Amino acid sequence: MVTSIIRRLFQALFVVLAMTVIVFIGVSVIGNPVDILINPDANQVERARVIAHYGLDEPLWKQYFIFLRGLAQGDFGDSFVYGRPALGLILERLPATLELAIAALGIAIVVGLPLGLYAGLYPSRISSRTIMTGSILGFSLPTFWVGLMLIMIFSVELGWLPTNGRGPTLEFLGGQWSFLTSDGLRHLLLPALNLALFKTSLILRLTRAGVQEVLPQDYIKFARAKGLRERRVIAVHVLKNLMIPVVTIVGLEFGSLIAFSVVTESIFAWPGMGKLIIDSINLLDRPVIVAYLMIMVLLFVVLNFVIDICYTILDPRVRLDSKA
Structure with a gap:
């Protein structure tokens, strides 16, 4: 077990290293930030000074090793636009995006899991068919249109909820959080609902498919033959065995909620990382773009590792050291 965990950690480090090459080269070959940073009327001396200041006059391979050295020290460089450390800018926006992603995932689980369980247990009922029809709408409707x-x-x-912004916040664990205030919760509700729509449909349909796959199994029939209550059969035998695919989806979708909340944050003017990365792309703010992408890489690597550990907890038959 310990040996396998160490091996997975080395694999994760290799993935991160490979992604640093892909991200750095991909960002470096798209556009020239000098065209935005420097006034078109500036003379050649001024252009050369600014280019040298940001290290853009160095060969690409040397820029990469400078970036890699800074990455090892937690330094992604200073933003071209804001003149501040890129990592600091992203960490300032991180609580807003985390808050939105956690709220959306919570809504998706609380709504999608019971509805999917109901639709799987009673597939022939009209209410179950209505739920599944609604889940198709959740997949089909564009996020930006639903938000509008x-x-x-x-x-x-109706005038019930605010249109944009984050509302008042309170400090907790070193970050500013809007869910700690009543007005902040009102600001959070609409963007969280908008972001949760697709994830709710995904969890709902996955849960329904898992229930229908588990119900015909012999151990379910045996549990019922022993006289166990239906509630216990569902809670212990059905739910536990369909949780592995659900945990996989929930873990990976949490990462995607953080990484791809750009549309929702733009529509509702939510001051998170998504809005920052859109502004940075428009301005070719290379350090912020690279820092954001690397944080997303680390996030997905960590989530995959945690999901592997959760597998062994949910199902002892799944071992990290199994050679499949």
Whole structure:
């Protein structure tokens, strides 16, 4: 077990190292930040000074090793636009994105899991078919359109919820969080619902498919033959055996909620990492873009590792040291 964990850690480090090459080269060959950073009327001396200041006059391979050395020290360089450490800018926006992602994932689990369980246990009921039809809409409707409709209905027409922004925040664990205030919760609700729509449908359909796959199994029939209550059969035998695919999806989708919340954050003017990366791409702010992408790489590597550990907890038959 310990040997396998160490081996996985080395694999994760190799993945991160490979991604540093891909991310750095990919970002470096797209656009020239000098064209945005320097006034078109500036003379050649001024252009050369700015280029040398940001190290853009060095060969690409040398820029990469400078970047790699800084990465090992937690230094992604200073933002071209803000003149501040890129990592600091992202960490400032991280609590807002985390808060939105956790709220959206919570909604998706609380709504999707019971509805999927119900639809799997009673597939022939009209209510179950209605739930599955609704899940198709959740997959099909574009996020930006749903966001605009939520604003139009609940903010413009009904006036129940604010249209944008994060609202007042309180400090907790070194970050600013809006869910700790009532007005902040009101600001959080619409973007969280918008972000959760697709994930809810995904968890719902996955849970339903898992229930229908587990129910015909012999151990379910045996549990019922022993006279166990239906509630215990569902809670212990059905749910436990369908949790492995659900845990996989929930873990990976949490990462995607953080990485791809750009549309929702833009629609609701939510001051998170997604809005920052869009602004940075428009301005070719290379250090911020690279820092954001590397943080996303680390996030997915860590999530995959945690999911592997969770497998062994949920199902002892799944071993990290199994050679499949």
